[in-house]
Amino acid sequence: MVSIDVWNAAVDFPIFDAKSRSLKKAVLGKAGGKIGTDSKVPVIEALHDINMSLGEGDRVALVGHNGAGKSTLLRLLSGIYEPTRGSARVVGKVAPVFDLGVGMDPEISGYENIIIRGLFLGMSRKEMEKRIDDIAEFTELGDYLAMPLRTYSTGMRVRLALGVVTSIDPEILILDEGIGAVDAEFLEKARDRLNDLVKRSGMLVFASHSDEFLVELCSTAIWMDKGGIREEGSLRSVLTHYKGYDPFKNLSDETLARIGESRATIGSEEGS
Numbered sequence: 076m077v078s079i080d081v082w083n084a085a086v087d088f089p090i091f092d093a094k095s096r097s098l099k100k101a102v103l104g105k106a107g108g109k110i111g112t113d114s115k116v117p118v119i120e121a122l123h124d125i126n127m128s129l130g131e132g133d134r135v136a137l138v139g140h141n142g143a144g145k146s147t148l149l150r151l152l153s154g155i156y157e158p159t160r161g162s163a164r165v166v167g168k169v170a171p172v173f174d175l176g177v178g179m180d181p182e183i184s185g186y187e188n189i190i191i192r193g194l195f196l197g198m199s200r201k202e203m204e205k206r207i208d209d210i211a212e213f214t215e216l217g218d219y220l221a222m223p224l225r226t227y228s229t230g231m232r233v234r235l236a237l238g239v240v241t242s243i244d245p246e247i248l249i250l251d252e253g254i255g256a257v258d259a260e261f262l263e264k265a266r267d268r269l270n271d272l273v274k275r276s277g278m279l280v281f282a283s284h285s286d287e288f289l290v291e292l293c294s295t296a297i298w299m300d301k302g303g304i305r306e307e308g309s310l311r312s313v314l315t316h317y318k319g320y321d322p323f324k325n326l327s328d329e330t331l332a333r334i335g336e337s338r339a340t341i342g343s344e345e346g347s
């Protein structure tokens with residue numbers, strides 16, 4: 076069973092080369108965490124007072140303005156950052172997907188990169204070798220897979236990376252929104268694979284600004300604001316409060332049917 080528990084966690088970034096004199100006059104902007112100037116070195120409070128408890132089957136969306144702390148929280152949950160204060164316990168193997176291109180080498184072939192990227196995401200070489208034909212077919216890259224990655228266009232790299240990411244069996248899948256950058260046509264093709272990936276994984280935490288993606292993949296949401304958790308609950312109600320309107324109302328009938336939602340207002344849920 077997978078689980079993530081976070082108790083009163085905070086993540087600070089001390090900034091050693093900032094001009095603290097001008098910082099003291101600054102007012103708190105809309106984007107970004109609080110910049111503390113009490114100590115000699117200015118400190119960005121990227122996260123504060125984070126408490127959360129996630130379990131098997133959770134599909135959690137992280138939403139919030141630029142600089143609200145979504146990526147920092149994902150890195151905390153992946154074990155890349157240690158909390159400055161408080162603690163975090165993660166049970167399960169984490170596959171962090173922050174940047175589809177991370178872990179790829181321009182000098183080796185597409186085939187070799189498939190294996191390397193799979194290893195980076197916690198798979199074994201044998202497991203990746205079993206999947207390689209399926210990934211190759213999905214990418215539609217043909218003979219290019221034998222060429223060095225540096226000969227690929229950006230879109231071709233994304234196809235390869237998405238092929239690998241959607242082939243793994245993660246216990247805990249941590250996704251940052253880079254995936255939104257993929258072209259629409261290929262995304263349509265990747266959608267079912269992404270959905271299968273999420274179904275196979277024990278837990279998903281996904282930060283994105285794209286409603287379309289969030290409604291496809293997530294059921295609950297956490298709204299991050301200035302480094303803290305402002306609201307948590309069902310995806311539909313949190314998105315409605317965050318956006319000021321119900322984004323589910325704009326979805327096509329086909330999408331609503333696929334995710335098992337109705338066009339009805341969320342009034343009843345609000346009252347519960």
Ligand SMILES: Nc1ncnc2c1ncn2[C@@H]1O[C@H](COP(=O)(O)OP(=O)(O)OP(=O)(O)O)[C@@H](O)[C@H]1O
Pocket residue numbers: 088106107108109119120121139140141142143144145146147148299
């Ligand atoms: N490595 C770092 N060094 C210093 N400050 C950082 C670092 N990473 C993030 N921050 C700060 O932490 C705060 C939260 O940033 P974070 O990247 O987590 O936000 P986000 O919600 O993911 O934003 P976006 O939607 O723009 O990607 C911001 O104020 C940012 O300036």
